[in-house]
Amino acid sequence: MAESTHAVEVRLALSRGAFRLDVDLQLPATGTTVVFGPSGCGKSTLLRAIAGLEPGARGRIRVAGTTWLDDAHALPAHRRAVGVVFQHAALLPHLSVDGNLRYGWRRSGAAADLLATWIERLDLGPLLGRRPEALSGGERQRVALARALVTAPRLLLLDEPLSALDADRRADILPYLEAVRREAGIPVLHVTHAIEEVARLADHLVLLDDGRALASGPALALLNRHDLPTALREDAGVVLDAVVEARDGHGLLDLRTAAGTLQAHGAAHDPGTPLRVRIQARDVSIALHRHDDTSVLNLLPVVLVGLEPLPGGQVLVRLSAQGFPLLARVSRRSVERLGLHEGQSAWAQVKAVAVLL
Numbered sequence: 160m161a162e163s164t165h166a167v168e169v170r171l172a173l174s175r176g177a178f179r180l181d182v183d184l185q186l187p188a189t190g191t192t193v194v195f196g197p198s199g200c201g202k203s204t205l206l207r208a209i210a211g212l213e214p215g216a217r218g219r220i221r222v223a224g225t226t227w228l229d230d231a232h233a234l235p236a237h238r239r240a241v242g243v244v245f246q247h248a249a250l251l252p253h254l255s256v257d258g259n260l261r262y263g264w265r266r267s268g269a270a271a272d273l274l275a276t277w278i279e280r281l282d283l284g285p286l287l288g289r290r291p292e293a294l295s296g297g298e299r300q301r302v303a304l305a306r307a308l309v310t311a312p313r314l315l316l317l318d319e320p321l322s323a324l325d326a327d328r329r330a331d332i333l334p335y336l337e338a339v340r341r342e343a344g345i346p347v348l349h350v351t352h353a354i355e356e357v358a359r360l361a362d363h364l365v366l367l368d369d370g371r372a373l374a375s376g377p378a379l380a381l382l383n384r385h386d387l388p389t390a391l392r393e394d395a396g397v398v399l400d401a402v403v404e405a406r407d408g409h410g411l412l413d414l415r416t417a418a419g420t421l422q423a424h425g426a427a428h429d430p431g432t433p434l435r436v437r438i439q440a441r442d443v444s445i446a447l448h449r450h451d452d453t454s455v456l457n458l459l460p461v462v463l464v465g466l467e468p469l470p471g472g473q474v475l476v477r478l479s480a481q482g483f484p485l486l487a488r489v490s491r492r493s494v495e496r497l498g499l500h501e502g503q504s505a506w507a508q509v510k511a512v513a514v515l516l
Contacts, residue, residue: 168221190362191347201370202350211236242307248299250291257287267310297328396439418480423514440486442513457509
């Protein structure tokens with residue numbers, strides 16, 4: 160493919176005991192590519208190999224027209240224009256936040272305004288005089304993120320940067336990662352096993368399992384495919400692009416989506432703001448008729464397009480809402496009681512509090 164379309168070419172083979180990493184990927188020039196898969200599937204090994212930290216890696220790595228690895232040579236890690244953020248920030252303990260940022264920035268020779276830009280974008284001004292031990296886990300990761308960005312990397316690698324944080328701290332830092340996705344202007348590779356990070360951050364998605372890429376492509380297209388392992392997870396669901404139409408005084412948003420208008424609870428957003436929403440299959444119920452005498456606010460006309468038995472007496476029901484795929488996870492008894500079958504018209508019911516932003 161043309162280099163202007165795909166700026167990151169990764170063909171890698173690496174063996175370690177019984178495990179073998181073997182991937183061939185063409186990744187976009189901008190936005191965030193999320194590498195998603197179970198623990199032990201090779202996600203972190205892939206990022207370490209790209210960064211030049213796996214000397215046994217063989218193949219080809221080419222970033223923005225520069226070859227980092229091929230059959231003839233391997234560019235050492237310190238000469239690869241890459242920024243890396245690991246699970247733990249690993250800040251220099253004897254330096255302040257300002258000192259940590261300036262240490263890498265000076266060595267990189269990056270432009271002066273880059274330092275000020277990321278201090279502002281990541282809200283680090285109030286933290287500049289503090290030492291790492293005086294920071295929360297989320298604050299340390301924001302500093303580590305800025306430290307990587309102020310060196311003007313051609314590629315940013317994030318190796319499960321939120322995995323060591325609790326749920327509240329993860330929620331705090333996700334908006335900053337979204338800002339990096341929008342504003343960094345470089346490709347970002349983000350490794351995670353958390354589906355909520357995929358839904359919020361991914362422009363492109365790589366599904367990795369046992370060292371091999373099961374699929375690679377636009378994130379929403381892969382997340383909403385029913386033939387991939389993500390559809391069988393306990394937290395399986397769909398992700399939709401949405402636009403805020405209105406918000407009432409109780410925090411309820413009216414959202415325009417391809418599946419229809421949805422209502423969801425969320426932070427204040429101006430009309431016209433684009434968002435992503437995730438609806439888990441376990442939060443979708445099915446009714447044969449529309450019911451208005453219910454607390455459920457989201458009632459979508461659907462057509463059943465498939466029923467797939469699951470372990471434990473459950474059934475995964477594939478639905479089409481105005482042509483957009485939805486999933487529902489229901490019991491076998493419910494399927495039999497309602498006489499659900501392929502091609503049937505019905506109503507999908509989703510509580511507003513179950514629509515995840």
